[in-house]
Amino acid sequence: MEELASRNKIKFDKYRLKKLVIALLPLVALIALFVAYLIILNANDYNVSMNLKTLLNQSIVLILVATGAIFIFTLGQFDISLGANTLFAAVIGTLAYKASGNIFVLFLVCIVVAVACSLLNAVIASIFHLPMFVTTIAMLSVLTALATFLIQSEGTASGTSFSITLPSNLVNDLSAIDTPAFKISVVVIFMVLMIFIFNFTKVGRKMKFLGGNQNCAKLTGISVSLFGIIAFALAGLGAGLGSSMTVVYAHTVSTTTASSIGMSVFIAIVFGGMPINGGARSRIYSALIGGISYNLMTNILFILFQSMQGVRDGLVQVISGIFFLAIVFVASINYRSKNLPR
């Protein structure tokens, strides 16, 4: 009997250790990638501070949008319209900023529009009893078309696309806040708020429950529609902040603005250790870790394959894809247990 108990204890310890290792793996990978990045920058005699600034600029919007999106992923849902939402909010925000000349208006309009669009997704899904990702597919087309129409009506043709560009006095105002300190502050405030909601309120706990087992959650009286609406609203908040930061950085908005965000969000979240099915093991900091890791990896690959310019871009995409699959595979080791998530 004692021997059996001892064997079970060893099994349990092993299980806990494996769980801990897998939980820490994204952070370890981030640190490893960061160290490798610094070594590579130094080996090539690159400007380290400029590269870190670039990394920050590349990651900010992705982290903001992805952090909001975590709530949707936790429910086991997927929002494919996040990129289009970011674009549409940026367009309306830019027009409002152009009209008012007030940066506060830019942020406010971007957030209100993005939250409204995101809520519309959830409400439509709720009314018509559709899977939420289905409404997001429709919303992707609608928002892209509306944004394109507005940009073509209000913007000017530049190169092969239209864009709405801000006058130089407004650009100067934006440049004043386009600093690492401001961007980091925005991310920190947003992350603290999201971590609080996700880890220390009933909202976060119920969402994890819903994502883990929707039927069980329903039987305990948790409303799928209500928490779906809350998740989409929070995702909208992330998209709104992301769209404002895009305008602050680029000073212009075109039909191709935020075009890669939708897919990057998904990749970044998975890179950060988020289970692809959501549920109890969802982690709010996945977006932060994954967003930076993903950009670090891409930057490292671009430097390593610099000399192979003919095939470089394709090669980076292929290797990124292989890494993505490898990460999903390693992360899924933890889900294969027959035990319920603890």
Place this chain on the structure above:
Amino acid sequence: MKISKFMKGTVALALAGVALAACSGESTEKVVKVGVLVADVSGEEALGFKSYLQNYVAKQYNYEFIYSPQIESAEQAKSQAETFIGQNCKAIIDMADKNRGDLAKLCNDNQVYFAIGSGMMSDEDFAASKSLEYFVGQIGPNMTTEYETGLAMGQYYKDAKNVTKIGVYGAFIPNPMHLYRMAGLLTGLGDTYKGATGQNIVFTVFGDGAQFDASNIAGDVAIDYCAGFDNEGAIFATVGQIIAKNPDAFLSVGMTTTFFADTLDGAGVEYSDIDSFTSANGNHMKNGSLGYLAGKYSSSLGPVFAAIKSAIDGKAIRTEAGEAFSLSQGYWTAKSSEEFEKFQSADSVENPIFNKTLLDSLIGLSYTEFVNEVAKDRTPQ
């Protein structure tokens, strides 16, 4: 155990990468690096420029031209420019045309030279940027040149080909470059737009909020119009409908050789375009139905490089007012396969028009001398 293997593999991969990077760092120490921002990574014109820079100029001058991935948005362009700056590039050549005014300022703030290698900045952006110390300038067809190129094409098809019904592709109108070409084309054909002719067509379109409506075109030559700003399916469907009407020719103010050359070759409809002298276009002219091409040649980027090298060498070419220059450069026009081959053979990667001897003679010139050299007609006779 599986995790351990995975981690070992990751560490091994990282170490290999570091070793690779360390090796590449040593070998490229003295090379002058120049970043090139591109929106088009596969077009014939873009590949021609790339081949000239990487396979000729880089070897002659110990320069390295680092190409960006495909730039699709202003934020990507800015991020990539920052990446180039972080890689210690001494200059950036912009061929992506995404918020150039902002990029000029970014480069200036970081003491990296910035030059435009394809297309021109808007007048407002150029006025705001020309006094920046690190903005070298721009060389390309100006709007008058664009207008005259369209005009010549229209006149040729009206007078020499006697066309009466044609298809026209408007590319990215109201992009000013394409709109000026269209104004020239319509004028050359003897048609009017809302009663306007010449460059007044441009002002009329901009007066209407930059909306180009083909139903406003009137004249002896009947035109079926296809706009480029639409979804891909609709554009191809419109071109198909135009071809079905069996037009005398399909005239284009840009991008037709990239998108519709095979379709038009297959239908046997003669077409024209404003593009560049590349092997694919040569093939369309020899074996297909491309009948008229006004184009750039790959080494026409040479003066931009010469200006950048002058600046890096401390002999920057500035206007009398000490500002960045804006110079126009014309197109060559081929109306037959023989003419095309003559142009193409005159500007190969092995023996470009702007070869080392000519480039050396441009580096460090005064502004006036540089203007005269760029303005010289180098069309092969």
